[in-house]
Amino acid sequence: MKFKKLGDMLAATGVITEEELQYALKKQKETKNRLGKELIEEGIITEEQLIDTLKLQLGLDSIDLTKTLIPNTLSELVPKKIANNYGLVPVKLEGDQLYVAMSDPLNFMALEDVKAVSKKRIIPLIATEESIQRNIASLYGNEGAARAIKEMKREIHDAPVVSILGDSFASNIIDNDDQSAPTVRLVNSLIERAVIEHASDIHIEPNEKEVRVRMRIDGLLRHIMTVPKDLQASVLSRLKIMGGMDITERRIPQDGRSNARVRSSEIDLRMSTLPTIYGEKFVIRLLDKNTQLLDKSKIGLKDEDLEKYMQLISQKSGGVVLIVGPTGSGKSSTLYTMIRELNTEQTNLITLEDPVEYNIAGINQVQINEKTGMTFSGGLRAILRQDPDIIAVGEIRDGETAEIAMRAAITGHLVLSTIHTNSAVSTLDRLLDIGVEPYLISSALNGVISQRLVRKICPNCREEYIPSDEELYSLGLSSDTQHKFYHGVGCPHCFGTGYRGRIAVFEILTMNKRIKNAISFGAKREEIAELIHNDRKFVSLADNCRKLVLEGITTVDEAKRITNSEDYDYEN
Numbered sequence: 001m002k003f004k005k006l007g008d009m010l011a012a013t014g015v016i017t018e019e020e021l022q023y024a025l026k027k028q029k030e031t032k033n034r035l036g037k038e039l040i041e042e043g044i045i046t047e048e049q050l051i052d053t054l055k056l057q058l059g060l061d062s063i064d065l066t067k068t069l070i071p072n073t074l075s076e077l078v079p080k081k082i083a084n085n086y087g088l089v090p091v092k093l094e095g096d097q098l099y100v101a102m103s104d105p106l107n108f109m110a111l112e113d114v115k116a117v118s119k120k121r122i123i124p125l126i127a128t129e130e131s132i133q134r135n136i137a138s139l140y141g142n143e144g145a146a147r148a149i150k151e152m153k154r155e156i157h158d159a160p161v162v163s164i165l166g167d168s169f170a171s172n173i174i175d176n177d178d179q180s181a182p183t184v185r186l187v188n189s190l191i192e193r194a195v196i197e198h199a200s201d202i203h204i205e206p207n208e209k210e211v212r213v214r215m216r217i218d219g220l221l222r223h224i225m226t227v228p229k230d231l232q233a234s235v236l237s238r239l240k241i242m243g244g245m246d247i248t249e250r251r252i253p254q255d256g257r258s259n260a261r262v263r264s265s266e267i268d269l270r271m272s273t274l275p276t277i278y279g280e281k282f283v284i285r286l287l288d289k290n291t292q293l294l295d296k297s298k299i300g301l302k303d304e305d306l307e308k309y310m311q312l313i314s315q316k317s318g319g320v321v322l323i324v325g326p327t328g329s330g331k332s333s334t335l336y337t338m339i340r341e342l343n344t345e346q347t348n349l350i351t352l353e354d355p356v357e358y359n360i361a362g363i364n365q366v367q368i369n370e371k372t373g374m375t376f377s378g379g380l381r382a383i384l385r386q387d388p389d390i391i392a393v394g395e396i397r398d399g400e401t402a403e404i405a406m407r408a409a410i411t412g413h414l415v416l417s418t419i420h421t422n423s424a425v426s427t428l429d430r431l432l433d434i435g436v437e438p439y440l441i442s443s444a445l446n447g448v449i450s451q452r453l454v455r456k457i458c459p460n461c462r463e464e465y466i467p468s469d470e471e472l473y474s475l476g477l478s479s480d481t482q483h484k485f486y487h488g489v490g491c492p493h494c495f496g497t498g499y500r501g502r503i504a505v506f507e508i509l510t511m512n513k514r515i516k517n518a519i520s521f522g523a524k525r526e527e528i529a530e531l532i533h534n535d536r537k538f539v540s541l542a543d544n545c546r547k548l549v550l551e552g553i554t555t556v557d558e559a560k561r562i563t564n565s566e567d568y569d570y571e572n
Helices: 006-012 018-031 035-041 047-058 072-076 080-086 108-118 129-155 182-196 229-242 303-313 331-342 376-383 399-410 424-433 438-444 469-474 513-520 525-534 541-550 556-562
Strands: 088-094 097-102 121-126 199-206 210-217 220-228 255-262 265-276 279-288 319-324 349-353 364-367 390-393 414-419 445-457 462-465 485-488 499-510
Touching: 006 018, 006 035, 006 047, 018 035, 035 047, 047 121, 072 088, 072 129, 080 088, 080 108, 080 129, 088 108, 088 129, 097 108, 097 129, 108 121, 129 182, 182 199, 182 210, 182 220, 182 229, 182 255, 182 265, 182 279, 199 229, 210 229, 220 229, 229 255, 229 265, 229 279, 303 331, 303 445, 303 499, 319 331, 319 399, 319 424, 331 349, 331 390, 331 414, 331 445, 349 376, 376 390, 376 399, 390 399, 399 414, 399 438, 399 445, 414 424, 424 438, 424 445, 424 499, 424 525, 438 445, 438 513, 445 485, 445 541, 445 556, 469 556, 499 541, 513 525, 541 556
Parallel strands: 097 121, 319 414, 319 445, 349 364, 349 390, 390 414
Antiparallel strands: 088 097, 199 210, 199 279, 210 220, 255 265, 265 279, 445 499, 462 485
């Protein structure tokens, strides 16, 4: 095989110009990325253009790893360290020929190293980098987990649980090697796979005969693997040591926290246990500290919603702005976006959080600690004595906190907070239910931002289709609509799901005089809801979902999934 320089190949085929090549080469010296990755990250080429060029110039085949079942035995031919270092994964063995999927088949050193360790003739195949990383995690994670489970089963009857667990996990590097204890390797492989899959949570759930492991990816739980029941105590003890919990306590819920480095990512792990009839259920929330806080344009705010958002956070006379939605709807991200937007040298902005998820320079961030008496209500009282301009309360959980926040807003402070409700209308019900007086709500509340997260159609496998009458009816559209509809058919980029990434969808209520007066005079929920829906400026969550479907950003199924509530009716 004759090797050519990638840049020369791309320039020769007209995919990039010589100026773009020189720019990418200059940036490459700073980032240390491979040239192909640098060109993609700079937006000069797409991954499809890169693959097409390599196929054409080198005469190589590409492979769809989402449709390829890789035998676990191939992990014995190519060590995980080589697979990670070079971004490749073995996919098939035929006689003395080993087929290897690579994102950079021009890497001569990678091919030579794989040839040396495998003692096979190497046939390179081209695949997307993301699909390769996912299959590395799956192949070596499954193999490593299976091997760790076998070793644990051998050791479990000969040694106490704690003796095989190793030292505290805090600030550790997640990198399985043969020197680690099997329990450590098993737990590390789960965390590493969760990071590569961009999972937000890991669920470890004991059942009667086994322990189920699931991960929440793009908002939905997916089954990953099962662990034998007799290894349950070992795994949970390891996790408890990681989180600084009491490994002898199994009867009451516990919370823990740990930090870890997975490859180049700093990950914050929030842990919690819950006793069940079959043992303790363990949930780990993963927060990537390297993730940049989003700005308002990147979380999905646009047009009228963006205008109303800016109106709410620009109130000079103070007031309360509430961000609402169920768990996992992106409320914290929107709150941090607001905080970042309002963070200026002239402003005293203080937050009250449980826990502090992101550290922001220039912000006074306060961590809730109920054991020492630092509660939301107590902390809010203390903050009011610190000459604040803007107060951000992580969550309003009770009437006392809500009332203090409302009174602070009346005295000229801008108060930002979140609350668990389903919609703008139900937020007003919730405030009344926890004991906030109607006159306080009408005087202090500036607006409510209700939101959900919807999965976006994968741009690489997005295709047009003809919707059914049922789908059209669910969106409030007639069968003769001229709009185009799209869905994802599944590809290596989205791992066959048809979706890639998520975006927030909003309904933003700005309080007007009619709504404020209705609340103040104790109007019924139905009357307030009618006033809100009759407000020309109000766009419901369902209507915004419909817009995303008609713009080809998400699907009808996603819109139906997140608006499956009596509060959202397209007929309104």
